[in-house]
Amino acid sequence: MPQRNFIQYLTITAKGLAMGAADVVPGVSGGTIAFISGIYEELIETIHNIDLGFFKIWKSESFITAWKHYNLGFLLALFSGVFISIISLAKLITYLLDVYPILVWSFFFGLVIASIVYVGNQISNWRWSVIVAILLASVASYLITIADPVGSPDSTWFLFFAGFIAIIAMILPGISGAFILLLLGAYTTVIGIVTQFGEGVTTLNSSLIMGALGKLLIFAVGAILGLKVFSKVLNWMFKHHKNLILGVLTGFMIGALNKIWPWKEVLQYRMNHAGQEVPFIERSVLPQNFDGNPQILYALIFAVIGFLTIFLLERVATKKETIGN
Numbered sequence: 001m002p003q004r005n006f007i008q009y010l011t012i013t014a015k016g017l018a019m020g021a022a023d024v025v026p027g028v029s030g031g032t033i034a035f036i037s038g039i040y041e042e043l044i045e046t047i048h049n050i051d052l053g054f055f056k057i058w059k060s061e062s063f064i065t066a067w068k069h070y071n072l073g074f075l076l077a078l079f080s081g082v083f084i085s086i087i088s089l090a091k092l093i094t095y096l097l098d099v100y101p102i103l104v105w106s107f108f109f110g111l112v113i114a115s116i117v118y119v120g121n122q123i124s125n126w127r128w129s130v131i132v133a134i135l136l137a138s139v140a141s142y143l144i145t146i147a148d149p150v151g152s153p154d155s156t157w158f159l160f161f162a163g164f165i166a167i168i169a170m171i172l173p174g175i176s177g178a179f180i181l182l183l184l185g186a187y188t189t190v191i192g193i194v195t196q197f198g199e200g201v202t203t204l205n206s207s208l209i210m211g212a213l214g215k216l217l218i219f220a221v222g223a224i225l226g227l228k229v230f231s232k233v234l235n236w237m238f239k240h241h242k243n244l245i246l247g248v249l250t251g252f253m254i255g256a257l258n259k260i261w262p263w264k265e266v267l268q269y270r271m272n273h274a275g276q277e278v279p280f281i282e283r284s285v286l287p288q289n290f291d292g293n294p295q296i297l298y299a300l301i302f303a304v305i306g307f308l309t310i311f312l313l314e315r316v317a318t319k320k321e322t323i324g325n
Helices: 006-024 030-036 040-049 053-060 063-069 072-099 101-121 128-146 156-166 177-184 187-203 206-240 242-255 296-324
Strands: 264-271 277-284
Touching: 006 030, 006 072, 006 177, 030 040, 040 072, 040 206, 053 063, 063 072, 072 101, 072 187, 101 242, 101 296, 128 242, 156 177, 156 187, 156 206, 177 187, 187 206, 206 242
Parallel strands: none
Antiparallel strands: 264 277
C-alpha cells in the first residue's frame, strides 16, 4: 500500500468531504466522486482486503504494522471527510426540505434524470438481456415506491436494513446512497438523525447526542455488514457483467422517479421520534392537482440546475480520463 505524508492524507480527507456532500444529495453518487478523484480502485481494494487477519498481525507484530498493512490510514482520512461533510450538510438539507420542498425535490429530480442518462450512456452493448434488466428493474423500483412502508423508518431493524442496502453506493459509481434511502422511504429520517447528532455536538447537548448516536450506530453496523457482503459480489458483477449491472442501475433510477416527484398528496401521517406528525404514505399528483402553490416555473429551473450539475461532473470525469490517456 502507498506511503503518504500528512498533506497527502489531507488531500484524501478533502476528497472524502466531496464524497460526503454527494452522498447527502439523491442523484449524486459518492462512488462517482471517488471514481472522478482517482481513489475508487484503492477504496474497493482496501475494503476487500479487510479481514480478521488484522488481529493476527496486531498480536504477532504490532498495531501500527497491522494498521499500515491494511491501509487503514487511507480509510480513516477518507471517511473522516465523509462524516464531517454529512454532519455539516444534513441540517441545511433538512431546513431546505422543510421550507422549500418543491424546489428541493425538483433539484433532486433533475439530478436523477441526468444520472439515468449518464449511467445509460455507459452501456456499451444493448443486448436484449440488458433491455429486459432495465424494464424489470424499472417495474420493481416503481412498485417499491407505491407500496405501503414495511415498517417505521425510525425502527431499529429498518435503520439497520437501510444502512445495509444504501452502502451499495460506495461500491458502484452512478447511484447514490441517498437515492437508495429515498427509494426505501428512509431518507428524511436518516437526515433528521444526522441533523440531531450535529445539533447535539454543536450545543453540547448530551441527550441529543446519545439519542441520535444509538440510531447512527445501528445504521453504521448495517452499512459495514452490507459493505462486506456486497463489495465482492458487486465488484465482480461490475467487472464481468458491466452492461447488465448498468442496466439494472438505470432501471432502478427510472422506476424511482415517482418517489422524487415534487408534487405529492399525503394519504397518511405518522408520529416521528420527536412526537411530530410527518407524512407517512404519499402519492404523486399533477402540479394542477397539488394542494398549494405548485411553483412550476421555479421547479423547472431547479430541475435544470440539478441536471446540469451531473452534466458538469460527467465533463470533469471525461476530461480526467482523457488527460490520463
